[in-house]
Amino acid sequence: MKKRIGIVGAGAAGLHLGLYLRQHDIDVTVYTDRKPDDYSDLRLLNTVAHHAVTVQREEALGVNEWPSDQYGYFGHYYYVGTPQPMQFYGDLKEPSRAVDYRMYLPMLMRALEARGGKFSYDTVTADDLEALSEQYDLLVVCTGKFALGQLFDKQPENSPFEKPQRALCVGLFKGIKESQIRAVTMSFSPGQGELIEIPTLSFNGMVTALVLENHIGGDLEILANTKYDDDPQAFLSLLLDKLRKHHPSVAERIDPDEFDLANGSLDILQGGVVPVYRNGHAQLRNGRTIIGLGDVQATVDPVLGQGANMASYAAWVLGEEIVAQSVYDQRFCEHLERRRQDRVTCATRWTNFTLTALSQLPPAFVQFLQVLSQSREMADEFTDNFNYPERQWDYFSSPERIGNWCNKFAPDVAA
Amino acid sequence: MKKRIGIVGAGAAGLHLGLYLRQHDIDVTVYTDRKPDDYSDLRLLNTVAHHAVTVQREEALGVNEWPSDQYGYFGHYYYVGTPQPMQFYGDLKEPSRAVDYRMYLPMLMRALEARGGKFSYDTVTADDLEALSEQYDLLVVCTGKFALGQLFDKQPENSPFEKPQRALCVGLFKGIKESQIRAVTMSFSPGQGELIEIPTLSFNGMVTALVLENHIGGDLEILANTKYDDDPQAFLSLLLDKLRKHHPSVAERIDPDEFDLANGSLDILQGGVVPVYRNGHAQLRNGRTIIGLGDVQATVDPVLGQGANMASYAAWVLGEEIVAQSVYDQRFCEHLERRRQDRVTCATRWTNFTLTALSQLPPAFVQFLQVLSQSREMADEFTDNFNYPERQWDYFSSPERIGNWCNKFAPDVAA
Numbered sequence: 001m002k003k004r005i006g007i008v009g010a011g012a013a014g015l016h017l018g019l020y021l022r023q024h025d026i027d028v029t030v031y032t033d034r035k036p037d038d039y040s041d042l043r044l045l046n047t048v049a050h051h052a053v054t055v056q057r058e059e060a061l062g063v064n065e066w067p068s069d070q071y072g073y074f075g076h077y078y079y080v081g082t083p084q085p086m087q088f089y090g091d092l093k094e095p096s097r098a099v100d101y102r103m104y105l106p107m108l109m110r111a112l113e114a115r116g117g118k119f120s121y122d123t124v125t126a127d128d129l130e131a132l133s134e135q136y137d138l139l140v141v142c143t144g145k146f147a148l149g150q151l152f153d154k155q156p157e158n159s160p161f162e163k164p165q166r167a168l169c170v171g172l173f174k175g176i177k178e179s180q181i182r183a184v185t186m187s188f189s190p191g192q193g194e195l196i197e198i199p200t201l202s203f204n205g206m207v208t209a210l211v212l213e214n215h216i217g218g219d220l221e222i223l224a225n226t227k228y229d230d231d232p233q234a235f236l237s238l239l240l241d242k243l244r245k246h247h248p249s250v251a252e253r254i255d256p257d258e259f260d261l262a263n264g265s266l267d268i269l270q271g272g273v274v275p276v277y278r279n280g281h282a283q284l285r286n287g288r289t290i291i292g293l294g295d296v297q298a299t300v301d302p303v304l305g306q307g308a309n310m311a312s313y314a315a316w317v318l319g320e321e322i323v324a325q326s327v328y329d330q331r332f333c334e335h336l337e338r339r340r341q342d343r344v345t346c347a348t349r350w351t352n353f354t355l356t357a358l359s360q361l362p363p364a365f366v367q368f369l370q371v372l373s374q375s376r377e378m379a380d381e382f383t384d385n386f387n388y389p390e391r392q393w394d395y396f397s398s399p400e401r402i403g404n405w406c407n408k409f410a411p412d413v414a415a
Numbered sequence: 416m417k418k419r420i421g422i423v424g425a426g427a428a429g430l431h432l433g434l435y436l437r438q439h440d441i442d443v444t445v446y447t448d449r450k451p452d453d454y455s456d457l458r459l460l461n462t463v464a465h466h467a468v469t470v471q472r473e474e475a476l477g478v479n480e481w482p483s484d485q486y487g488y489f490g491h492y493y494y495v496g497t498p499q500p501m502q503f504y505g506d507l508k509e510p511s512r513a514v515d516y517r518m519y520l521p522m523l524m525r526a527l528e529a530r531g532g533k534f535s536y537d538t539v540t541a542d543d544l545e546a547l548s549e550q551y552d553l554l555v556v557c558t559g560k561f562a563l564g565q566l567f568d569k570q571p572e573n574s575p576f577e578k579p580q581r582a583l584c585v586g587l588f589k590g591i592k593e594s595q596i597r598a599v600t601m602s603f604s605p606g607q608g609e610l611i612e613i614p615t616l617s618f619n620g621m622v623t624a625l626v627l628e629n630h631i632g633g634d635l636e637i638l639a640n641t642k643y644d645d646d647p648q649a650f651l652s653l654l655l656d657k658l659r660k661h662h663p664s665v666a667e668r669i670d671p672d673e674f675d676l677a678n679g680s681l682d683i684l685q686g687g688v689v690p691v692y693r694n695g696h697a698q699l700r701n702g703r704t705i706i707g708l709g710d711v712q713a714t715v716d717p718v719l720g721q722g723a724n725m726a727s728y729a730a731w732v733l734g735e736e737i738v739a740q741s742v743y744d745q746r747f748c749e750h751l752e753r754r755r756q757d758r759v760t761c762a763t764r765w766t767n768f769t770l771t772a773l774s775q776l777p778p779a780f781v782q783f784l785q786v787l788s789q790s791r792e793m794a795d796e797f798t799d800n801f802n803y804p805e806r807q808w809d810y811f812s813s814p815e816r817i818g819n820w821c822n823k824f825a826p827d828v829a830a
Contacts, residue, residue: 325809326819331812331813341753398742400742400744401744401746
């Protein structure tokens, strides 16, 4: 008898899982309140880069619709706005690629449907889960909507923050010239905020995502609170002014005459993210075990672009374990967590650490930035490790480890 | 600069670790209160079978002194003394091998010393650890003597028992004819106890270890309390009588005229083991992290022969992580535990589960024994999985899992 898996939520995690399971002839039903055709009229959902490890999974799932050699980017430019600015570059070994999720998610949904995945366009709330769980061998929850996230206990040791750490202003723009190499730019304005610029494929072709991570109480916070729709020109003029002041390596590539939202007024998203890490599984009152996946398990600030990548990784591992095992109980969860946990916790910790380090600039982190700016080899490693957050955490988890890493490249720097 | 590792305790765990580290040119000092020449005069230390996975590590460490094709055994005979006795056999894919630790441990010590390992013949107590830890990059504790075990917190969820579950009587004997295939015999006398018979190499060549796991309060408990030295003939006669009554498949191979301890009166050990599972690492007051290995981390009853095998496995993993990493902190412990934990906890849980299941004989376990007795393929798998306790736990961790496993082999049984 075919295994039957229910998936609540149709983000990257749920859809990658569904596609994996269909490749293994497992019966899949996805519950979501949005149809594929709904997406093109939505406000920007997020700004997400898929690193090579994720693109490789898309390739294996047969959904690498926008190949990285054509739509991807090849490294990171770094700009640190210290009194003596630091500017440097690091390569990705294989390109990353960002696509507007208003195009990406419906593409995945249509692919899954074409391969026999079923969709139920219902709203699912926490009250529905017991009944739903009894229709499937396993129920996987990958949306936190309608209080579903709260079914999974928060892990305090991995959830250091109670509120957003940045006032976010995120948009898709035109009128920004590409850098010499098509790459992300990470611009750090000490005390004020970070800007992540991401070459992104959207409805009108390649555009520029600007992820403004503004420090709360700082000069840039106003960008999260000023509405484009109230006065588009005023907003763009304010933004350009702030970019020139705090993020000059991006501002210098902007043509003021062309600078605007890329597709229209829905291309901007403002607000904040409360980072949270939850247990990856829970038991319902009827005794059934449910699995939390993606944002439900770990919600991270977008500053390091880890959310979708770790969700896709966890979905793949979950898919493998669903195929390999046949009883979905506590022991199943042990196997699952042992395999997915390190990447997901390390992506979370590294992101949370970076938010604090970029706000407070402790000496060990400043020394790290200085050595990084001087050693191309180290910058390449740091950049490619956006694929492997657990390796980043091996370096960042203590001042001694950061120090050892810096010392390894000190000869380069001294030379 | 060479890494320097201190190892407190010279059992299989500490010595396998030391040998691994010397293969990687790491400086090793072992602290023990026994010299190699002391061992031949000691009372029997234990009865330990090394499964093929452990023998493979010995081969890799260059200490496979007694090859399994010559000294090993090839499977398990099972005898279940139900009203209609069940008798069956399962093969090991590769032989296991048991050697008297009074020969085995000094062999390892001499090998380690010959390869540059240092030995310090001192007594180490908990009070010495802070000072000692500062002499090494990492201190590994693999003896629970002198309150060292208590430095590591007990995990209540993995430590279900407060006292020994069996009254043990363990000895090396002569006068027992080998089975048709040289093999372990596991004899279960419902309500009374288990007997594990292990072909073992000792000072006088191949002898027979009898591990009598007597239920407390039962007819066999007296064997743990009657002293051989008080009256050897009376003891042997009592033992033979009890074996004939409760473990006939072993008793029938005994020649009463030859039956005696194999080397002399030190070949017997009586008492009990309190199973305990502790955290695998701890922090000293000076901030240094220490690692617990082997019996310090997990002490199991000998009924399933898991202790030394899981200790050797954990030692190997620890060796690999010491070589791969250079900061021995909390993050180091995460990597270590993620890799060793499943085998060590599953060996512990499977052993503790089996102690209870053999005492209480719940229906799912009786059904398991019945199917096992009828399916050679299942008996082979169960037998070879003594190498892989995590696979056993995949089968035994819930009645549903045991049921599924039995159902898989039901067609064999019905045929």
